[in-house]
Each structure stands twice: as structure tokens, then as C-alpha cells.
Amino acid sequence: MKKIALLADGWRRYVTYSWVEGIMEGSKELGLDVCLFFYNTNGTWSQDPKFNKGEYALNDLPDLNSFDGVVFDCTNTINQDEIQYMVRKLQSVNVPIVSIGYKVDGFYYVGNDSKRLFRKVMDHMYYEHGCKSFVFAGGPPYHYENRMRFEAFKKALSDYGIPLTADMYMFGDFDYQTGVRYMIDWHESKKPLPDVFLCANDNIAAGLCATAEVLGYKVPQDFKVTGFDNLDKAAYFNPQITTVEHNRGNIGRKVLEIFKALWNGTGDASDKYLDSEFIPAESCGCPNTGRVDYRNYIKNIIKGSVAKEQEEDAVMILQKELEECNEYYDLFERYSDYIQSMKCDGVYVVGVSDLAAARNNAHFRKHGYDIDDEVVLYADDKDNGKLEFKSVNDLMQYMQSVNKNTCYMYYSLHFRDEIVGYVILRNPEFLYDHPEQFDIQSALLKKLENLFKQKVLENTNNELKNLYNHDALTGLYNRVACNEMVIPMFAELEDQNVGCTIVFLDVDDFKDINDTYGHQYGDELLKTVARVLDEQKPEESMVYRFGGDEFIVFIPGDRHDTAEKYIKRVYDIMEQHSLFISHGIIYTKPGSGKSFDDYLVSADTKMYQLKQQHKQKKDSNFLKGVDISSVPMMVDNNIQIMDREGHECRVFDFLKLNNVNSVRLRIWNEPDKVPESKGYCSLTYVLEMAHVIKKYKMHFLLDFHYSDYWADPGQQNKPDAWKNLSFDELKEAVHKYTYDVLYRLKIMDCAPDMVQIGNEIRSGMLFPDGAVPQYRQLAALVNEGIRAVRELLPETKVMIHLDQGGRYNCIMPWLDSMFNAGMLPIDAIGLSFYSFWHGTFMDLKDTMSRLIKLYNLPVYIVETAHPWRHCKGDHISKELMETAGLDAGSAEQKKSLEIIMQIAAEVSKDTGKTGVYYWEPVGVPGKGMGTWFENMGMFDEHGRALPGWDAIRDFDPKNPPIKELDKYIESLYEYEETPEVEDFMKLLMIHGNLISNPEFKDGFNNWQIETSLEERQYTLGKDGVFISSDANFDYSISQTVDIEYTGEYIAAVDYRGTNTTGVEVELFMDVEDESSVHTYTSDIFPADVRFVTHLLKPVRLQKNARVTVGLRMHTPPVFAKIKKISLVVI
Known part of the structure; x- marks a missing residue:
């Protein structure tokens, strides 16, 4: 569309x-x-x-x-x-x-091609009728078409050899009266009549001809007249006017x-x-065109006159009905009924908030619109009848959801130059036959302004009445009203032997909030609390602001259950606003002899006791999260999990018991198109899971992959449906897909609290269009996702997610490049940190600290995990864990989580916002869920929970589990060389290195390099070759050696580098002898903790064989160092 x-x-x-x-x-x-x-x-x-x-x-x-x-x-x-x-x-x-x-x-x-057409008229008058004197009877001098016709007039005169003088042209308007004025002025001037008046349109021509007849002239005998536009005024006039017809x-x-x-x-x-x-006719001396049917014309005039009278009567009735309206809704309903009785499919009215509220001090804009200050006052159409919309954005989305050709006509609602809103008519086809919409619009505007003034006066009187006994800030009854209203009611109920309920409420940490954010913020918070208390109160109850941040709710009658449910509703809503309150409930006992003040003191005491409990339990804004996108697969396979004691439990019940407060879900566009996905992580699954997340009142983080399957640093494949789109179409697709997904979630009341635009996009996304280093294109794609979130869910936070969580020098340049390329502001940075790939724990702490300081944004660890064992078919191998600080093990898994959560909490003290998400902890080994769950989940092979859950459950940012964290982390990284490496070093000292220039002291002499990198991206330094790229790349460095002696040889490389998903690095030896060619390889698991010597298993080589030894890389953005490459004979 x-x-x-x-x-x-x-x-x-x-x-x-x-x-x-x-x-x-x-x-x-x-x-x-x-x-x-x-x-x-x-x-x-x-x-x-x-x-x-x-x-x-x-x-x-x-x-x-x-x-x-x-x-x-x-x-x-x-x-x-x-x-x-x-x-x-x-x-x-x-x-x-x-x-x-x-x-x-x-x-x-x-x-129109006005110049060409007007010239055609003039040529007809000059050549066919012999006219020699011309007058241009024009419209407004500034009007484009009038100017074009006048230009044609001047050019024709020049071509005819007729000089232009000031009395040969007149300018006015395009209406009939302009022609009348021209004729009268010419007549009174006593100037000679020209051969022809060339009028800029038919209105002027008709007015001029009619006035000429009154003054005693005859057209075309005394002078000729032409028009333009072929209006009815020309075709049916007497004389019939020469004109130009255009459709x-x-x-x-x-x-x-x-x-x-x-x-x-x-x-x-x-x-x-x-x-x-061009239509020559009687006004220039040509015969009648014969094209018109005068009888039908007169008939239509008569019918039109009758219809116009009926319409005028209908408008008068409408004006009378509008005048009787005393509410906006009634006014717009009467107007809508009238409009939709003709050919119109719907009416929608939008007004500014000051109009809707009829505020006494209303200040209306005089230019520009603010959608956040607008409300939908009325909506009704023939498809769905009366409609209600929470926001103008919802109305706009509804209008654009109509899946057929549609016209929406807007017109302004304004009090002179003050903008108060606008009306939208859907398919107003009646305007083609009844274009006098302005009369109806004027009647509506007039009544709307009067009604606004009337309502302002009513509101002002009510404000004066309420000023005495209402709190000015919150609008609730004040302490005076409490004394005047509640105490007498309490006494009356006592006399009737009827109890009542008194609730005393207080905002938690209100002083700290005022001191931190200022009194204006505190005032807004109090207004929110007051609104919630008042909106949720039981029938016949009263809410009072007692003073400061204290409130009283008085519920008459013995309604204990009602009071408890009321408090629960209030707490639930306050939690959504990140507000916390404490309360005390007292149920009165008639005949006890206690006064209202006595009960109030008791309620205050209970409130204070609860407030102390809240302070002890109060958690920070620390998100204890899990990514459980694979749970639907687990459920479909009837896989059960158990708690530590061996009791079977449902996933979300288990998460809640272990204090998980946030869930992350990934979404793939059309996973059904990728057989390996088995259709999981589709919108359908996300909607089902989101509903449960919100049911359990958890924070919801949604991870857009913008792919039909996995997206990570090594692969950012476009969805199949987007593969052939242009770049502009791709941007539109990102926006529409993001918006549509979020809209589906929103209408289910399951909107995410935070959204990731892409998954681990340091190498880009939607390859090749958004591949780094095309930062401007990547920023443009990311921005479409951000805009979609902002437009539909302005309260939802936007996160950018990058891998290499322990690598500041990988992340900071990327963010700077993206912001410089125009990336829109974001709300949070998300990092992946796996200790076996992304650096040390201390690297993580340093990176998070520097990012928070530089960008003033909260930083979250949205992916982490640690193996709880080594086993056959495990996802993370023993070799990878050699430099991870902690080996595999259930205790080590728990410790890794404690370290990472404590790091996040320590570096985020100023922002107060952070969190840690364990990636896919819920799954059981050996149940067909993939290699990840063989050793990376948090349940053992029996489905029983591992100790790592205790780390999540018990972690308290204010009371962290590890004392002197930095020292503890430092103690984890102590290494000893393996016996194999020590033996190799001895051989190297004894036999020497067969590689020439092995440590690159002499540059790249003797080395062959094949790479997709630019030269500046692989350089020489004190530690040898340094390789760094912000895009996916291939790199190979090798040297060829002729073998002089038959024997066994070992190749080795001293390598240090970062690791992530999709990194492929191998040490290789290509052997060519007289009879064959063989290749030997050894995979390298990069680590950036230190240089590690990687060995190739001994290979037997024959004399005169040619051997090529080197290192090959096929990898997403990482950096690497190659200190030395060796070949040694055993």
C-alpha cells in the first residue's frame, strides 16, 4: 500500500x-x-x-x-x-x-500547457478574425497560470509586431465580478474598444460579456471575447464563449x-x-459549437436548485441540532451522523488536550502539532461503528490497517489562529457533488468554540468550589476534608454498629527520591500515586492526602476482602511504574471505645512496620535474567525439569522461585523456511511466551535477529523474503517488521520492556547491505528499528547488542563509528561475555566501567554461560576452557555467575541499572535439544537443577558474595605450560627453527600473505603481526621450506587473539613430495589472556619434500597477534 x-x-x-x-x-x-x-x-x-x-x-x-x-x-x-x-x-x-x-x-x-494553449487562442483571433488590437483581461498577477498566459500574450504581440502598452492588460481576480469591473472601468475610461478581450478564464469572460450587454454593447459585433477552462459559464452563455477545454x-x-x-x-x-x-464559439464570431443540450442543462439547474434548497435546509437543521449539544461527544456524534448520511465512510475527530479538558488557562499552539498533546475525541465509521482509541498513534495505525484503496480528508479545527485539533473524513465522496463542506465546517467550529468557553466557565466554578477542601498538587481531598467528612461518617457508622476499614499509606524512600531527582520529580510521583489510589478505590470509598507522602483511604462497611484486593491492585500498578509503597490496614470494632484518631495511629504503626520490611528486602534495578527461547522445544519434547530437591516443576514457577525477574526471547522472521530451526523462535512462539512472562510479572527483553535463523558475528543473513530488496525497501522492511511484531505484542498487553535491534551486530547485520565497515548503511538500518520502537512504544528501552564483552577496544570504536554515522540515541548497551571467548573477568569489568563513563548509558550482560562438565559431544571443549580462568564444573559455573553479577553491580552503582542474562540455562542433556545442553545449561542429565541457580537466587547487589573481587579474579589466571610445549621448546633450542624470519624481525620477508584485509589492518609491532578488522575477513600467512633430511617434524605458532562465535583459526602444513600432496591442520582456540604455543602433531617428512607452514583465519571481527611460527625436526 x-x-x-x-x-x-x-x-x-x-x-x-x-x-x-x-x-x-x-x-x-x-x-x-x-x-x-x-x-x-x-x-x-x-x-x-x-x-x-x-x-x-x-x-x-x-x-x-x-x-x-x-x-x-x-x-x-x-x-x-x-x-x-x-x-x-x-x-x-x-x-x-x-x-x-x-x-x-x-x-x-x-x-495545462498554458503558454501553448493561450497562444493558440491568440493565433485564431489574429489569423482567422484579423484582430489587431488586444487586451489581456487577467487574473491575479502572482498566479502561475495567469503569468504563463500573460507571457504567451506578450510573446504573441511581439511576433505580430504589435507594441505592448500599459492599457493593453488588466490584473484582478479569477471571479465573475472581476470581469464586471473590467468592463465598467473600460467603459467609463472612454478608451477605444479593442478588437478582442482575451480573458484569463471563463468567469472573467462571462462577467465581462454580461456587463457589456447591460452597457449597450454587443459581442462579438462591437468587440470579441475569449475565455479559458470551458466552464458551464462559457458553454451555456449567450453568446457562447470561445474557450479552452481541459479535462x-x-x-x-x-x-x-x-x-x-x-x-x-x-x-x-x-x-x-x-x-x-481549443473551442471557438460565438463570442469570437465563430458559430455555436452545437455541443450543448440546453434543455437538459435547464433541467439540471432546476434539479440542482431544488437539491440546494434541501441541502440548505439540512444544514440549517444540523446547525440547530449542533447548538443544542452540551458535550463534545454529542456535538461530534450529531456532526458525524449528518456527514455519514451522505457518501462518507467515517469521521474521526482529534483535539488537543487543553480543548478536551476545557482548561481555564488553555494555551493553544499557533503553529505545529504535537501528537503527544492530542487525544481522539470521537471516532465512528461504517465498518466498525463507534470506536475508542487510547492515543492518536493507535488511530493512525487503525486508519492505515484498512486493506483497500482509501482516502482520508483532513481539515483544521481552530479558533482563529489557535490550533485546537483536526477532523478526518474517510472517503468523503459526497464532496464531489456537494463541495460546500466549508459551511458545515464553519457551523461545527462556531459551536465548538462556544462549547469550549461554556465548559471552561463550568470547570472554573467547580475549581473554586473544590479549592477549599482539595489538595492543590494531587487533586485529592485534603486533611481539612478528612476531618470534615470522614470523622462524622465514622461516628455515624459506630452508632449503627457497622465497622469500617482505614488504610494508611506512605511512599517508600520518598526523601531519597526528592534528594536525588528533585522536588519536581517528587511532585509528579505523588500525583501518580494519588491517581492510582483514587482510580482503584472501592465504591463509596474516599482517598485523602494526609500530608507529605502520606495518604488515607476510608472504606465504609465491613469489607475486609475488598480492602485486601484493593491494596493488591494498587501494588501491582505501582510496580509497573517502578514505585513502591507501604501500607497499614486497620478494621474498626464498633463499641471498642476507640476514636478515629486512635485507629489512625494503629494503621500508621502497621504501615511503619511494613516499610521496615520493605527496606530490608528492597532490591536494586538489577535484572536477573535468562534467555529461554528454547523452552517451547523442551515442552514439545515432554522434557521435565526438577528443583534441587528433585521435585518436578514448571519452568516459570522454577524461575520465580529462584528470583529470576527478566526473560529474554529471540525472534526469527520466518524460521519455517530453515529446516534446522524446526520453526521455533517465530512470532507465534514469542507471543505465547510473552503472555506467560507478563503473567508472572517479569521484565521482558525482546531480541530481534532480523534473520530466518541464527544471527551472530559470523553470520548475519537476510531473511529469505528480503534478499532481493533494494536498500530503501530493506529499510522499510526493517521498520515495518519491527513495528508489526511490537504491535502484535502491544495489543496482547505483552509489550517488551526492552528491545534489542539486532543480535551481536559488531560485524553488521543484514549482509551485505549492512556489513561493517559500511557504517552509514548499518546505522540507517538500525535507525529504522529504533524508530519503530519509539513510534509505537515510547516507554520501551532500546538496546544495541555486541559481542566481545571484555574488549573495550573492539566496542568503543564501533559505537563511535555508529553514532558518527547518524545512529539514533539508544537507552542501553548489551554485551555478550563468555569467559572462554571474550577475555578475562577483569577485562569485562574494565570494559563495562569505561563504556558507562564514556556514554552515560547502562550496560547489561545479555549473554553469558559456563560449562558445568566436560563430556563427549560437549558444546564447549576442554581446550577452550584452558584460558577461561575457571574450568568446567557445577561449582565453577556458579562461581562464574557470581563474579559476572558482582562485576555488573559494582560498575553500575551510579546508573543503578544493569543485569546479567544466562543464555539458554533451561534444558536437559541427552534429550535431543542440541550440544549446548550437554554441558552449558543449568540442569544435569537427570533434569535436576545445578548449584548455579543458587547464584541467581541469592545474589544481592548490596551484599555481594566475593570479598576483594579484583584480587580473587587475579588469582584465577595463573598458568603453567603443558609438558608437550615444554618438550617442544627444548627441541627448538637444540635443533633450531627451519622457518626464516620466524618472529618477523625483518618485516614480511620470506612470507606469503593472502587476505581480504587492507594493508593497514595487518601490521608489525614488538609482538610480531597484529591483525585487526571491524568486518568479517580471511587471512593466511605462510612460508615454504625444502626438507633436507627425512624425519619427523613439528610445526607451531605462538598466537594470541580474541574469540567469538564463528571464529575459525588453524595451524596448517601442506606437504608436497614426489608422489602426493597432503595437508595437516590443527584447530586453534584463541585466547587473549596471553600468548599460547599451539602445536601440530608430529608429521613424518621425506627428504626433498616441499613444506608450506602457516596460519589460516576465516573469522568475524576480532583482533589477533602472531608472535612466531616454527618448524622443528625431532
Whole structure:
């Protein structure tokens, strides 16, 4: 569905609907799906400049860059400043613009070829009728088409050899009265009559002819007259007026022809001129055209007159009904009923908040719109009847969800130059036959303004009444009202032997909140608390602000259960706002002799006791998270898990018991297209899981992969459906997909609290378009995802997720490059940190600290894991764990989690926001869920929970488990060389190295290098070769040696480098002898803790064999160091 904006000014009080009909009909003929947004103004009717300004304010409503094309019609606009303002605005828009009847550099044009057509008229008068004296009876001098016709007039005179003088042209307006004035002025001037008056349009020509007859002239005998446009005024006038006919209804189709050519990249997108015809007639001395049916014309006039009377009566009835309305809803309902009784499919009314609330101190904008300050006042259409929308964004989304060609016409609601809203009419086809929308609009505006003033007066009186006994900040009853209202009611209930409930509430940590965020923030918090308490209160109950951050709720009657449910509702809502309160409930006992104040003291005491408990249990903003995207597969395979005691339990019950408060889910576009995915991680599964997450009141992090299967540093494959899209189409796809997924979640009340735009995108995403180092293209793609989140879920946080969590020098340059390339602001940085791939624990701490300080953003570990054993078919091998600080083991898994959580908490004290997510902990080995769960999950082969869950459950940021964390981490990284490496070192000392220049002391002499890198990306330093790339790359360095003695040889490399998903590094030896070629390889598991000597198993080589020894890399963005390559004979 293509979106088109049409900006058009009406002719006086009429709507130019023929453009709309042309576009809508043309879209059917051309096979286009079009949604037309028609922004109609009437800035030429009123003599009040402020009223006209209020009309033109509508032009600032649309975000024109969000459309696929814009149509601009200023042919009726008189205000030249407005025209120039709109031209400048449109010239800054990055979508194609088609201008109707007004040529502008850079815009496409549709309209008359006025110069050519007017010249045709003049040539007819000059050559066919012998006219020698001409007068141009023009329209407004600034009007484009009038100027073009005048230019043709001057050029023709020049070609005829007739000098131009000042009395040969007149400028005025395009209306009938202009022709009347021209004729009277000419008559009174006593100037000789010209051979022909060449009028700029038929209105002027008709007015001039009619006045000439009154003054005693005869046309064409005394002088000739021509018009332009072939209006009924010309065709049926006496004399019939010579004119130019052009099919104005065809303009819409020609606009679409241009857009279609541009959208499809084929066809003719040049300017389009209307099919036109010169029609000589009686006013120039030619015969009647014979084209008109006078009897039918008169019949239609009579019918039209009757219809107009009926319409005027209907409008008068409508005006009377509008005047009787005392509420906005009734006003708009009457208006909507009238409009939809004609050919119109719906009415939607949007107003600014000050209008809706009828505020006494209302301050209306005079230019621009703010969607956050707008509300939907009324919505009704023929598809769904009366509608309610929480926001204008919801209304916009609903309008665009209509899956058929649709027109939405907008017009401004304003009190002179003050903007109060706008009305949207859906498919208002009645305007083609009844273009006098302005009369109805004026009646609505007049009543709306009067009703607003009436409601302001009512509200002011109510405010004065409530000022005495209401709290000024929260609007609740105050302490005075409590004494005047509650105490007498309490006494009355006591006399009736009826108990009641008194709830005393207080905001937790309110002083700290005020001191940290300021009193203005504290005031807003109190208003939120007051609103929730008041909105949720039981029937007949009363809420009071007792003072400061203290509130009282009085619930009359013996309603213990009601009070408990009320408190639960309040707590649930407060938690959603990250607010915490404490309360004390007292149930009164009639006849006890206690006063209201006695009960109040008791409730206050209970509240204080609960507040102390809250302080002891209060958690920080630390997210204890898990990524459990594979749980649906586990459920489908009937795999059960057990707690530490061996009791079977459901996954989310288990997570809740272990204090997990956040769940991360990944989503793949169309996993069904990848057999290996088995269809999991689709939107369907995410919706099901999200519902459960929200049911358990957990924080929800959604991870967009923008792929049909895994996306990580080594593979960022486009979804199959996006493979052939252009870059602009790819951006649109990212935005639409993100928006659609989030919308589905939103309407289920399962919207995520945080969203990842891409998964581990340090190498880019959506290859090849978004591959690094194309940072501008990557930023453009990421921005589409960010925009989708901001538009639909402004409260949801946006995160960028990168691997190499312990590598500041990998992450900081990437973020700087992206921000410099125009990436929009984000709310959080997410890191992957696996100790066997991404550096030491101390590297992680250093990286997080520096990122938080540099970017002032919270940093989360959104992926981590640690093996709990080594086993056959394990996912993370023993070799990988040699430099991880902690070996595999269930105790080590727990310790790794404790270290990482403590690091995150320590470095995030200032921001107060962080968290750690264990990646896929829920799964059981040997159950067909993949190699990961053989040793990386957090359940053993019997399905029983491992001790690592205790780390999550018991971790308290304020009381961390490890004392002197830095020293403890340092103690983990103490290494000894293996016996094999020690033996190799001895052989190297004894027999020497057969490789020439093995440590690169002499540059790259004797070395062969094959790589996709630029030379600047592999350099020499004190530790040998240093390789660094921000994109995926291949690199091979090798040397060829001729073997002089038969024997066994060992190849080795001293290597240090970072690791991540998809890294492939191998030491290789290619052997070529007289009879064969053999290749021997050994995989290297990179570690950046220190240089590690990697060995190839001994190979027997024959004399005269040629041996090539080297290192090969095929890897996503990492850095590496090659200190030495060796070949030694045993």
C-alpha cells in the first residue's frame, strides 16, 4: 500500500475534490494500492488573516517524509508567503513531489500547457478574425497560470509586431465580478474598444460579456471575447464563449502515472500536460459549437436548485441540532451522523488536550502539532461503528490497517489562529457533488468554540468550589476534608454498629527520591500515586492526602476482602511504574471505645512496620535474567525439569522461585523456511511466551535477529523474503517488521520492556547491505528499528547488542563509528561475555566501567554461560576452557555467575541499572535439544537443577558474595605450560627453527600473505603481526621450506587473539613430495589472556619434500597477534 499526501487549498468555500476522485479512480485503472491523505485548507475565503492562518496550520500536520509521494496544489492560494513557505518546506522533503498547475524547480508538474494553449487562442483571433488590437483581461498577477498566459500574450504581440502598452492588460481576480469591473472601468475610461478581450478564464469572460450587454454593447459585433477552462459559464452563455477545454478530472491519473514510473523505476516520469482542446464559439464570431443540450442543462439547474434548497435546509437543521449539544461527544456524534448520511465512510475527530479538558488557562499552539498533546475525541465509521482509541498513534495505525484503496480528508479545527485539533473524513465522496463542506465546517467550529468557553466557565466554578477542601498538587481531598467528612461518617457508622476499614499509606524512600531527582520529580510521583489510589478505590470509598507522602483511604462497611484486593491492585500498578509503597490496614470494632484518631495511629504503626520490611528486602534495578527461547522445544519434547530437591516443576514457577525477574526471547522472521530451526523462535512462539512472562510479572527483553535463523558475528543473513530488496525497501522492511511484531505484542498487553535491534551486530547485520565497515548503511538500518520502537512504544528501552564483552577496544570504536554515522540515541548497551571467548573477568569489568563513563548509558550482560562438565559431544571443549580462568564444573559455573553479577553491580552503582542474562540455562542433556545442553545449561542429565541457580537466587547487589573481587579474579589466571610445549621448546633450542624470519624481525620477508584485509589492518609491532578488522575477513600467512633430511617434524605458532562465535583459526602444513600432496591442520582456540604455543602433531617428512607452514583465519571481527611460527625436526 502506497501512501500519498495531497496538500490543496479550496476555491473560496469549495473543496477541490476532483483531484481526489482522479487519484482514487486512477489508482484502480493503474492497478495501484493507494492510501490518500488529503489535507484540505480554506485559506482564501475569510477576510480575517488569523482565521486563514489557522487553516494553513494544517499543512504542518503531516510528516511528509513518511509518504511515498506528495501532491501539491496551490492554484487557489492567494497568500504568496504561504506558497513560498510550502515550497521551501517541500524542497527539503526526500520523497517525490508533484505540483498541480504551478511549476517549481525540483518538482514534477501536472497541469495545462498554458503558454501553448493561450497562444493558440491568440493565433485564431489574429489569423482567422484579423484582430489587431488586444487586451489581456487577467487574473491575479502572482498566479502561475495567469503569468504563463500573460507571457504567451506578450510573446504573441511581439511576433505580430504589435507594441505592448500599459492599457493593453488588466490584473484582478479569477471571479465573475472581476470581469464586471473590467468592463465598467473600460467603459467609463472612454478608451477605444479593442478588437478582442482575451480573458484569463471563463468567469472573467462571462462577467465581462454580461456587463457589456447591460452597457449597450454587443459581442462579438462591437468587440470579441475569449475565455479559458470551458466552464458551464462559457458553454451555456449567450453568446457562447470561445474557450479552452481541459479535462481537470484527469489530473489525478496523470499524477499517479508519474508516481508509478518513479516507484517501479520504469515508464515515463516526466511532466504531464492535460489533454486540451481549443473551442471557438460565438463570442469570437465563430458559430455555436452545437455541443450543448440546453434543455437538459435547464433541467439540471432546476434539479440542482431544488437539491440546494434541501441541502440548505439540512444544514440549517444540523446547525440547530449542533447548538443544542452540551458535550463534545454529542456535538461530534450529531456532526458525524449528518456527514455519514451522505457518501462518507467515517469521521474521526482529534483535539488537543487543553480543548478536551476545557482548561481555564488553555494555551493553544499557533503553529505545529504535537501528537503527544492530542487525544481522539470521537471516532465512528461504517465498518466498525463507534470506536475508542487510547492515543492518536493507535488511530493512525487503525486508519492505515484498512486493506483497500482509501482516502482520508483532513481539515483544521481552530479558533482563529489557535490550533485546537483536526477532523478526518474517510472517503468523503459526497464532496464531489456537494463541495460546500466549508459551511458545515464553519457551523461545527462556531459551536465548538462556544462549547469550549461554556465548559471552561463550568470547570472554573467547580475549581473554586473544590479549592477549599482539595489538595492543590494531587487533586485529592485534603486533611481539612478528612476531618470534615470522614470523622462524622465514622461516628455515624459506630452508632449503627457497622465497622469500617482505614488504610494508611506512605511512599517508600520518598526523601531519597526528592534528594536525588528533585522536588519536581517528587511532585509528579505523588500525583501518580494519588491517581492510582483514587482510580482503584472501592465504591463509596474516599482517598485523602494526609500530608507529605502520606495518604488515607476510608472504606465504609465491613469489607475486609475488598480492602485486601484493593491494596493488591494498587501494588501491582505501582510496580509497573517502578514505585513502591507501604501500607497499614486497620478494621474498626464498633463499641471498642476507640476514636478515629486512635485507629489512625494503629494503621500508621502497621504501615511503619511494613516499610521496615520493605527496606530490608528492597532490591536494586538489577535484572536477573535468562534467555529461554528454547523452552517451547523442551515442552514439545515432554522434557521435565526438577528443583534441587528433585521435585518436578514448571519452568516459570522454577524461575520465580529462584528470583529470576527478566526473560529474554529471540525472534526469527520466518524460521519455517530453515529446516534446522524446526520453526521455533517465530512470532507465534514469542507471543505465547510473552503472555506467560507478563503473567508472572517479569521484565521482558525482546531480541530481534532480523534473520530466518541464527544471527551472530559470523553470520548475519537476510531473511529469505528480503534478499532481493533494494536498500530503501530493506529499510522499510526493517521498520515495518519491527513495528508489526511490537504491535502484535502491544495489543496482547505483552509489550517488551526492552528491545534489542539486532543480535551481536559488531560485524553488521543484514549482509551485505549492512556489513561493517559500511557504517552509514548499518546505522540507517538500525535507525529504522529504533524508530519503530519509539513510534509505537515510547516507554520501551532500546538496546544495541555486541559481542566481545571484555574488549573495550573492539566496542568503543564501533559505537563511535555508529553514532558518527547518524545512529539514533539508544537507552542501553548489551554485551555478550563468555569467559572462554571474550577475555578475562577483569577485562569485562574494565570494559563495562569505561563504556558507562564514556556514554552515560547502562550496560547489561545479555549473554553469558559456563560449562558445568566436560563430556563427549560437549558444546564447549576442554581446550577452550584452558584460558577461561575457571574450568568446567557445577561449582565453577556458579562461581562464574557470581563474579559476572558482582562485576555488573559494582560498575553500575551510579546508573543503578544493569543485569546479567544466562543464555539458554533451561534444558536437559541427552534429550535431543542440541550440544549446548550437554554441558552449558543449568540442569544435569537427570533434569535436576545445578548449584548455579543458587547464584541467581541469592545474589544481592548490596551484599555481594566475593570479598576483594579484583584480587580473587587475579588469582584465577595463573598458568603453567603443558609438558608437550615444554618438550617442544627444548627441541627448538637444540635443533633450531627451519622457518626464516620466524618472529618477523625483518618485516614480511620470506612470507606469503593472502587476505581480504587492507594493508593497514595487518601490521608489525614488538609482538610480531597484529591483525585487526571491524568486518568479517580471511587471512593466511605462510612460508615454504625444502626438507633436507627425512624425519619427523613439528610445526607451531605462538598466537594470541580474541574469540567469538564463528571464529575459525588453524595451524596448517601442506606437504608436497614426489608422489602426493597432503595437508595437516590443527584447530586453534584463541585466547587473549596471553600468548599460547599451539602445536601440530608430529608429521613424518621425506627428504626433498616441499613444506608450506602457516596460519589460516576465516573469522568475524576480532583482533589477533602472531608472535612466531616454527618448524622443528625431532
